[in-house]
Amino acid sequence: MRKAISILTVIFVLVSCKQQETSNTIKVSNIEALNDAIKNSKEGDQIVLSNGIWNNVQINFYGIGTEEAPIVIKAETPGKVFIEGESNLKFGGEYLIVDGLHFRNGYSPSDAVVEFRIDKETTANHCSLINSVIEDFNKMNRDDSDRWVQFWGRHNTLNNSYIRGKTNRGPTIRVDLKGNEHINNYHQIVNNHFGPRPPKGGASGETIQIGDSYSSMSPSYTLVANNLFEECNGEVEIISSKTNFNEFRNNVFYNSEGSLVTRHGNYCTIDGNYFIGDGKNENIGGIRIINTGHWVTNNYFYNLKGKSFRSPLAVMNGIPKSPLNRYNQVTDVVVAYNTYVNCNSPWQFGVGQNLGQKDVLPPSEIRSARPLRTLIANNVIYNEIGDESPVLEHDKADGVTFKSNAINNQGVSFENYDDGIKSVNFELKKVAENIVLPSLNIDIAPYQGFEFENISKDLFGNSRNVNNSIGAVVNADANVPSVLDKSKYGPSWFTDEVKARESAIIIVEINDNLQEKIDKAENGDVIVLGNGKHVISNPLIINKSITIKMKDKSKAVLFYEGENNTPLFKLHPKGFLALEGVTLKGTGNQQAFATLKENMYTHFGLSVSNCEISDFNFALKVYKQSFAERITFKKTSISNCENGLELSEETNDKGDYNTEYLTIDNCQFDNVKQNVIDYYRGGYDESTIGGNLTLSKSNFTNCGVKEANGILINTRGIVNVDISNNTFKNNPIKLVALLWGAKNNSHNNNTVNNSGKIVVEENLKMKLMY
């Protein structure tokens, strides 16, 4: 084992009086050697991990470096050292750096993949993870909670790293402040690329969380700057700031479904950030404000269509004398020098006002306290299409003052708040990709609010001391940054761009072994089933992205003769199945599609079109903790099944659900006896805005005969439901659907004949989660 250590001694010329000391470069190739090297390390040492896969390594990096001579663990070649299996990394001590690792194909055995303390007594200060990647490092089950980078101590840094693919419970990054050693931490999260975090299907899917309600009184001073957040869609909060004095500067939020939220804590600075949407997706948000004393300055909002909680600027109502973990009133907030281009109702006040629910919620949940002493000044709005309500009041904005704001609203009239919002005609010009700004400074003198002299620079870093003007930028031509250039973020050695590859077409005839063909296929390949009856005896394992379809003008039947309660298609993590034009037939007691019962450590997906499914116990069975972003059935019939589409196992009522989008279009359901569609989310959680059922142009006949709860289409707790243009005929059931009026549930143009009713209940009683 000792042989594995080859010591390359290098003379470091250290600054100050330490010139006599000798620093070492120690190359190690296994965990024991690494542990030895760590144990013997001293300031200035470099421990080099040899290239290759490091499996099941739990690295406790303890050492005392100095600012001038930190102790470094680095990859032999950045990006060629892979940390896999049950692995994690913990820092303890001072001035330590880890550089160039790639975490993949594994998960942490502890609460965090990377943690800035080894144990309660051994905290890290002035330590850094740099130039590294953490990718798909999910625990085996969605409810198994962890963080991927967990900050403790003070002055620690995550920079130039790339992180993506977290699907299990827990924020990707979390800063902890419980204990005086962890406050006033001045941690830095800078220059990182936060790649896609898919929707989690419930709460606790933040990309960054700083503190929690229990430490919401603590000063944090965490800096989150110059990061790219791309498709960070985990939940409604991309960043959840829960402590005081945090700073969010010059970050780019690009097509990310969520908002930067000052959830708890006060006096945060949100300056010079870019919020860029696609002009369509209503889940892409901006900044949501709760609590006191935040300054929102110099930000740029483009093409955002989010509403209410997800609006570009959502200023919430608070709960009077709020409990510690709920919503304090907004006071003393300043929103100044921001620019909003093509955003719908960008300024929303009293968001979350829920007086209408006071019959079903306790008083300690009613958000009736309107913002106080809030100032909206020197902002610019441009709307390509005029907006009747650039300001939307969910509750009266009588504690909000508007000064020297301008809008080009294309002549559409709007409420001007005592001339605090002036109609101005100006043109835009594109200065960079996704950045369009007024072509000239707008001729409105900026309002000089209290301490506005501290807003000394604009979005691009130009000085506001001379020729100051309203809006995020004083000179649209100077210092224009290329904020969407991905090479500016993350590790120098890494790119998330995937080379396009042509899909292979794999023909499978009735006598071929279909599973073997699937196993050989690669992501994106297409399997074409030959004409005739393919008899399948064992579940087909789907653990990649694959399309299975019939040959043109033929009829492929998959006849499943497997055991009872086994699925024809067994959907594994990363199993994305598109099935087109195939007939699936069981013997009555199996499942057509089912997920694993456990260890669904990441998402699956299912798209079924032009298929016929019959004679199964379940058409689809999704087990607890399984999650698909999308499940779609189109032009498909489901008949003679005991159960239909069953996604209702998240009954611990913590806001979780099994798919983000369940879409059923142009389908036929005939003689499905119970759980025809059963889609469930439980728990009162106003910040999970999820579950989406679209049920359209489908026919239901002779269904629900055994349905115990008397409802054909079960959607309890699902926030977005649209049931339109369907026909329900001869279903012996009490209710076709029971919809939630206070949420985004609707029904239109359905034909109901000799079936139950569609009932809308305004307020649903839910279990309180808090």
Add this chain to the structure above:
Amino acid sequence: MRKAISILTVIFVLVSCKQQETSNTIKVSNIEALNDAIKNSKEGDQIVLSNGIWNNVQINFYGIGTEEAPIVIKAETPGKVFIEGESNLKFGGEYLIVDGLHFRNGYSPSDAVVEFRIDKETTANHCSLINSVIEDFNKMNRDDSDRWVQFWGRHNTLNNSYIRGKTNRGPTIRVDLKGNEHINNYHQIVNNHFGPRPPKGGASGETIQIGDSYSSMSPSYTLVANNLFEECNGEVEIISSKTNFNEFRNNVFYNSEGSLVTRHGNYCTIDGNYFIGDGKNENIGGIRIINTGHWVTNNYFYNLKGKSFRSPLAVMNGIPKSPLNRYNQVTDVVVAYNTYVNCNSPWQFGVGQNLGQKDVLPPSEIRSARPLRTLIANNVIYNEIGDESPVLEHDKADGVTFKSNAINNQGVSFENYDDGIKSVNFELKKVAENIVLPSLNIDIAPYQGFEFENISKDLFGNSRNVNNSIGAVVNADANVPSVLDKSKYGPSWFTDEVKARESAIIIVEINDNLQEKIDKAENGDVIVLGNGKHVISNPLIINKSITIKMKDKSKAVLFYEGENNTPLFKLHPKGFLALEGVTLKGTGNQQAFATLKENMYTHFGLSVSNCEISDFNFALKVYKQSFAERITFKKTSISNCENGLELSEETNDKGDYNTEYLTIDNCQFDNVKQNVIDYYRGGYDESTIGGNLTLSKSNFTNCGVKEANGILINTRGIVNVDISNNTFKNNPIKLVALLWGAKNNSHNNNTVNNSGKIVVEENLKMKLMY
């Protein structure tokens, strides 16, 4: 009017580039001239108020001075300028100083006597009130709320001033933070002498309040240093710190009934203060801790006997997820290097734990959250008489760590918390008045907690860098301050010492006009009533401190023939009557003693001994908003009265009551038909620890025949009740008393014969005040 201005031009040599400017000294002698002078003032100007009484002056002092050349309003002779009547002073602008005024004989027509803003738009910054006195400047009624010095803005100062005698509702000093202009204020309250503030008889009687629960998230950085607090007894909180980062340094709390309380807000520093009691008074407290991150260091606690809320160190239980205005959990508090001499159970944890009241209080009032991550280190306790429980756990102190503490407990055993409290034998020596300290450094190495290196000095300012030791002082002989030398505090020109004066004896015979004699008497004089029947036709007005007694071996009868519903003795504000050996007789429909019905702008007092009172409607009627610190009846009979002692008008249930101490000893009550004793406090307010009834060695016969509520001795809501050694005989009543078990109510050794029962109810249902 213009004549009143005499301009004395003085050349100021100003620092910096302003040497050319001319500053003026303007002498003014009336408000119009003052207003003109203020209006025309510029930096460096001095406005001199001529000596004398300034009546009904409302001074709005607006100006822009500079740090080098402030604008000053000063007394011609400090202490010879009296502000009286309906008067106040408001600052607005920058660098203004008011110097040498004496507020007395009046009250403010607004919310404050001195206020650091003129209106919402005109705040003061860098302004000072110095070298001034505010005395007895009370509003006309106790419930009329105001502050005497109200801080707004930033960097304002109250220094070298003397303030005493506030009895009306509202903290004496309040710092307001609502609005960004008022946070990070760095106000200084230094070198003042806070003289007596008598008990208010309810909440809102703080001497200093910094912020409130609604601004409890705001950074304040207010400094309260080097002040003397003497008999600041207004309520349970002398200082109520409700914001963050405040500092309390080197103050002396001398015989003050209350505590320094971190009521809301976090991260306060309480360093180097003196808490000095008299070894008897259980109302004299120390430091009460709520919330997160406070540092309590280098403080000295002497002769304190307060318990629970008023214990020398009271660390409270919080309410889980507390509402904003209630009790957050204590976390991350450090108590280090303090010395406790002759204090009973100085360290109390889980104070306020009230799980026993969960049947009568809502869950949001139950303090069940124990302190977390709290460190008690390097402290010293000396007990002259060994203490079985130097640590008292109202709830488990399982979140508290004890390190390197020492106690000389005179050999009495105690719980040592994993050896965190060590028994050590050491001697004390007296180093100054009321300061006794270990004679030598104790040989226990100080624990080095997180950031303990910042505790670099001791109580006396000695360095801890060398020869550090536990306890408040490292070297008891070096730099001993004379902290009780009153000349170090308040204005240079003022002393609160009153020259002793011999009481005059005034004889009043039956044909003399008693009222005239009373009017001529001075405070402290004694009126001696001649033998016989003094017929009194109009109420006797008592508005000073006076004793009325019988001549030796005679019998003086005051026979009152005044109108119905008028009192024989009409007790005015400042009316303190001691009545000895006199017989009072009415005609059945008047009151023997009563307060004014309104305008009781300050306290009264009543002591009755060896008297006989009969044939009145009320023996004593105390009207709403009247307050006496003490009402005492000794060896006195009350007979044939419709009502007895009636103090029950504070029924708005905000915690108020009419006397602090009601004492009845060795009295006879015979044929008092209702309200025999009726003493009331309403409202759930755990921080008002008042109302004290001592009823002893008294006889009640034939009383309560008309009592509507069926209780003879009514004490509802009174916190401290002791009914002992009395005899109740033939009173046709259901209950003799209904006592409050959860509070300090007790009864002992009473003889009850053919009367009702004494019942103890553990939990009383009270109206919630919050």
